[in-house]
Amino acid sequence: MDDAQKHIMRSQVSGCYTTGVSNGNDIWQSDSVLPFFLPSFAAQVAFMLFANRFLYYFLRPFNQPPLVAEILTGFLLSPEILGTTKFFSDLVPLKMAITGDTISYVGLVYYVFLAGLDMNLETIISARKKAISIAVAGTIIPMVIGGAIYALFQSMLTASPEYLSHYNAPKAYLFWTLIFSVTGFPIVTQILADLKLLYTGLGRVALTAAMINDFINWIMFSLLIPFEHEEKVIYSLLSTTAFIFVCFVVIRPYLVELIVRKTKQNEWDNYQLFFVVMGAYVCATVTDLLGTHPVVGALVYGIMLPRGKFTNMLIEKTEDFGAVYLAPLFFATCGMRLQIFSVIKDQGLVLVVMVLFLSFIPKILSTVVATRFFGMPALDGVAIGLLMNTKGVLPLIMLNIAWDKQILSVESSSVMMVSVLLMTAAAPLIINAVYKPRKLYKLNKLRTVQNLKVEAELRVLACVHNPRHATGFINILEACNAIQMSSLRIFALQLVEITGTTISLLAAHINTQSCSEALTKSEEDLENITLTFNEYEERNENTRVETLAAVSTYSTIHQDIHTVAQEKQATIILLPFHKDSNIESVLVTTNKAFQNINQNVMRDAPCSVGIFVDRGLGSLFKVNLRILVLFIGGPDDREALALAWRMSKHASIQLSVVRLYLFGQAAEVDSSPQEESRGLLSTVLDCEKQRELDDEYVNTFRLKAMHSKDSTTYSDKAVHSREDITQVLNELDKVGFDLYILGQGTGRNSSVFSELMKWTDCPELGVIGDMVASNNFGSCSSLLVVQQYGFGGMVFENTTHSQNPGQGTKNDHDDDDSESGDVFVRVEQ
CATH class of the missing domain: 1.20.1530.20 (Na+/H+ antiporter like fold)
Structure with missing residues (x-):
């Protein structure tokens, strides 16, 4: 048999099957089905x-x-x-x-x-x-x-x-x-x-x-x-x-x-x-x-x-x-x-x-x-x-x-x-x-509110799970939109958990806008979220809104948030707290997975991050909003003050800044093994250096902000022990502020805060934020906790947070005029 015959025979054999019938019958012209084919197929x-x-x-x-x-x-x-x-x-x-x-x-x-x-x-x-x-x-x-x-x-x-x-x-x-x-x-x-x-x-x-x-x-x-x-x-x-x-x-x-x-x-x-x-x-x-x-x-x-x-x-x-x-x-x-x-x-x-x-x-x-x-x-x-x-x-x-x-x-x-x-x-x-997008981004210190120029555009990535979160964020965004010469760019990102179906993976990218079709729950939420943000955009000339959706497993959706923040060059990411306020103003857990998402985002965020605890902030168009910034020290507190400073330029906002000076027991430096092992990072976050930066920024605030607006106040309070912290918080809460803006606490090497952190239920809020958000504290105020970009992600354990130098992002691709958004949901009503 020559080579040609071998080739053709192999092709014929591979395309044909020869079977012999050993037990033929009138119905099945093959072997009996049940004894052989069914078990073999199974x-x-x-x-x-x-x-x-x-x-x-x-x-x-x-x-x-x-x-x-x-x-x-x-x-x-x-x-x-x-x-x-x-x-x-x-x-x-x-x-x-x-x-x-x-x-x-x-x-x-x-x-x-x-x-x-x-x-x-x-x-x-x-x-x-x-x-x-x-x-x-x-x-x-x-x-x-x-x-x-x-x-x-x-x-x-x-x-x-x-x-x-x-x-x-x-x-x-x-x-x-x-x-x-x-x-x-x-x-x-x-x-x-x-x-x-x-x-x-x-x-x-x-x-x-x-x-x-x-x-x-x-x-x-x-x-x-x-x-x-x-x-x-x-x-x-x-x-x-x-x-x-x-x-x-x-x-x-x-x-x-x-x-x-x-x-x-x-x-x-x-x-x-x-x-x-x-x-x-x-x-x-x-x-x-x-x-x-x-x-x-x-x-x-x-x-x-x-x-x-x-x-x-x-x-x-x-x-x-x-x-x-x-x-x-x-x-x-x-x-x-x-x-x-x-x-x-x-x-x-x-x-x-x-x-x-x-x-x-x-x-x-x-x-x-x-x-x-x-x-x-x-x-x-x-x-x-x-x-x-x-x-x-x-x-x-x-x-x-x-x-x-x-x-x-x-x-x-x-x-x-x-x-x-x-x-x-x-x-x-x-x-x-x-092709690793993170390698395309370089350290950019301007990815913070503190370093943002007055006339620069503020880019906010507002992550929401449902329309209620969107309504609550509108008040925060309106407060941020206080500088006429600085436009506000909002990227509203709906977070949807993937269900494992093929079509759900594409729900965030294929824009199905047929009003006659019955929508899924996530699609209905996306429509309502889009409507909420678009109504806000129509009322503000210097605001642009883009509604997006991210579909992924909750365990990895933080990576999608990071990617969108990098792609959109966001200055700050806003996240909803995993608890919502009920009729009695008591915070009730809605989904524990939301807390894990927030913590994962804060670990390696490409810009500053804010977690919003909404206790019914109310409409900024009807009432004067009273904001309190509790300044202790560190990069997060400076970022919180910078955000509040921007909000204070709004005509309906009254800002109060209270700086806590630590003395005695409260001022003792944390000397735990975790702090000693930080090496270079401890040098970067040196207490004296941080104190100098705090003094410089607070003095600048007092010089410029307090002399330009009568609605801005500043005061100092001394803290000697952990009991003093609780006492000061109780005194301030009696005033009845509508919103607390606090720093998460990166850069504080205080032993008191390190000990208190071990008892926090929500470490992503920091020590003070966890106290204010606690139902036992009895406050009716909303809360915004800020983490500044540039000082690293956080390890959420039952100890103090360890920080690693953050990796900045500088995308090579500008999304404003790109034609690349063909499948990505870009909902415009």
Whole structure:
């Protein structure tokens, strides 16, 4: 048998299965189903899911998407790895291959249906030219270069001319080049979320471009598939086009109206949702009968359905069925077909490595070329190119078709499968190693209120969880907006906990503003938050507001807050306290996770941070606001005084500053082991140096502020012990201030405060802030606790806080005039 016959036979064997019927019957023309196929399939599913979960959690520290683990699971079970061992050959027998493939397509159809739900036609239509240019260039250029790579690869294969000519047909070039142009939009989203790049200019451009690219790829795939039949091509194209037209023009209006009405009335049950899900399989059957692929119908059906509350409910109830349990079987079967080691043995490692290396170039080159026209740095172009290189389910579907129909050879299919795997796996690794946004930021002492020039714009990142927080923040922001020559820029960031569904991850980036659709709770909150801040913007000429949303797990959402603060060049981050005031003015915990978020933000914040304890501050337009600053010393207290000084310029605000001088026991320096181990940091925060800075700033305040406004007062009080602190606080609270503005306490090396810190319930508020916020203290005043940027994050333990020098941020990208906000929610009513 010559080489050509071997190649063709291997291709035929890889695309066909021969099974013998040992116990035929009139109903099932195969072995009895229950004794063999059902137990074998259950064992196969259980093992694949276990192996997939194991690999997934093993690869999570490397930010690998689930697709990588799912393909590797199948590759491990391939004949080239473990498939030839007795255990695995018994686990996945050859005659189970067809059964597994068939059932996995059930999950594949649902997986593509979810991909359709992720796409938003309004976002694609309204996308700006930067994202469109990158997407179009990322489609056309890779196809052209991909064709050249395929021709080069075919010319270097060692095989007979008959074998090579069989795979030099136009169909082979079409499949190969289209795979090169594909970008997996859901995979890009997952990688950006894992790397915390969703809220950067690069992330927004990449996300929109990936969505457009993916949409174009699906259209091209729908047009390409009929050509594999070589017969009735025109019939398939015209009938599929007519089907899509009927779906969107005739069926969709009635379907949307029905779904929205039943959703608003809460009439859905599991029985009715079952019929909705079955619609995806009905559409898949129709497109299959029309000569295209079943997944085209599922994708069209997913795009048809309305977004919002119904979509989230549907995914929450049905996602495990297809996307978690059955779809991984399809990806695993793709991995099981890999014969890369055989290809390397026959064709040589050099050829395979060369093709794999060349496969990375087209997308990166096209993206760099496109981004250079818009003045983006080359590093950004490379990073976006790596993201656009990531593949999803579409290339695997095409490779399966090309494998089964013998459109691509074993060599081409195997090399392309490895290329898909490597490009998807390499993107997060390279970007995380090379493109780290924090390295683009440098120490900037102006990221504090104290060092902000009078005429400079004050940028505030107001983080809110619900509309109530937005209402409370309006009063603080109005007080900050007291200097006419200094504009106020507000970035209202809604914090949403991710629910684990695909669509919820995109809720913060895809702007669905159809008023007729039933919205989710987070979307309703976002609308109300947007309305609150926009109403405030309309009343103030020198104020600009931008409403955003961050969707992430609560354990990592602080990284998103840091990223947005860096991207927007915020001067201060405002955070809501984790307790809300009830009717009796008693603070009640709303969500303990909010406290963890606040503490995580303060650990490594790229600017100053303020935590607002709202006890019903009231409207600044109706009453005079009385503010008290309790100044003890340190950078945080200076920042608190600077913020209050800015507020004091408001016509309706009365400011009182009380400075506490520490004597005796209260002035003793903390000599605990934690303080002694600080080394260089102790020198930076030297008590004498801090006292000099405090005296200088307070004297400047007394000279300028008190002589310019009669509503500003200043007084001194002496403190000799911890009991004196409580006594002074009680005396001041009797005056009835509306708002306390306090420093968190960084830089105080007092043993008294170190001892008191051990007993605090809320260390993020500091010693004094924790006392004032305590329900036992009995105060009805609101509280704003400030931490100044530049003196490091904090370790929240039952001891004094340790500080590390903060890392400043100076973003190279200005967001004001950028065109990168295509998918990022920018709500304007």
